[in-house]
Amino acid sequence: MPFSVNSPILFILAGIVIAYVLGQSIFFLVKAWRRAIELGIEKKVLRKIASGSALFTVAPAVAVLLGLISLSRFLGLPLPWLRLSVLGALTYELPAAASVATIIDLPLDQPVTDASTYLSIAYVMTLGILAGILIILFFQKRMQQSLQKLKKKDNRWSALLMDALFMGMIATFLGMVFADIRSGLRGWIPVFVMLFSASVMLLIGILIRKCKIAWLENYAMPLSMLSAMAFAVPLTNWIGG
């Protein structure tokens, strides 16, 4: 069969893998949903969680779609579709593909025409990212057992430990937002966007508490995020990004 980065057979292969992972997501969703009801969590709350999570995902997913577009110029559609639908993220996939392209001096804005090179890139992308998933496969149970033991021993510290883990991650990204401020006013754009997003979140929080608009809670994060992203457009035009 003649090779092409957009060969129908590659779409079929990628589609089968994506369908499997989609099935896995549905399976876990059903099991967790049933268990949540057994635990006494109201269906109303679960529906709120599901719809809010769906809405929250839209903006980051569209950003992933942008990544798919940029990778597709080099690798066609099936491989980026597969890698970005499951397992990967653009921050991993692009450098992995670029590392092979650099070795043989391939331009990243033209489709790969050599099947062997394409397959080499696919192998590097696959093997390069397996560490995390293998550790979860072999160590997740042990990690959870250790956390359960800790919880039994000191419940308050166990809760604080989880808060500390989350805060550590959030603090890293909050710090990263300031990385470019020394480059002038342009470097402050992410800081202003972050502050705008936090302010909208705060305002929605006040509306929920003071004006008793409970339904807003589910939309607080997507609304804050999307309004801050929209705010970035005129702000960048004004400052001159």
Place this chain on the structure above:
Amino acid sequence: MQKRSMYNEKIHVWGRISLAFAIISFASYPVLASIIFGVWPNGRLIIQGLLAVAPVYWTVGAIEAFTFGPMLGSGGAYLGFVTGNLTAMKVPAALRAMQIADVEPNTEEGEVISTIAIAVSSIVTTLILFFGMLLLNMLSPLLESELLAPAFANILPALFGALGIVFLAKNWRIAIAPIVLMLTVFLIQPSLASMVSILIPISAAFTIGVTRLLYKKHLV
């Protein structure tokens, strides 16, 4: 209690089996493509390519597994690591869901809520990518327009601004030290922004240390 431990046990069985099959299916794409096209990859290219990315990716992957695994709970971790896009999508989705449902991580309630959020998030991502791909010719000019570029360039500040204020309000005492540390790190060395995945566990370990100190002194 019996049922509780049964769910816990089962989630590991389901998780491990589905994860093993997922790894096999990921690997099958290049293998089957090789067989179908009758062409094999260039071993030297693979080794050289892996030498360029694997030391960093495997380190980051290991760090992510040990940092995000406990955060997401078992169901969430088994699913989240298969579906990817953890830092900008799955972890914030799980965090947000647990906060709205008013459940704590490292509890069974937290675990199921986190799993539901991650499952829905990955289903929505899959659908958006599928339909986005079908409508690519129509969507490309809009998504890649200069007008919208600043919005997509600022997705992380927009996300972590909203998430940060929630956690600051929840427990500001444990937030101060890591924020000051990370601000200092990035102001001194801005280029570290490209290594954010490696900095997350450092910041998390530092926050745990400070929180432990505050806890011992009864300040949190």
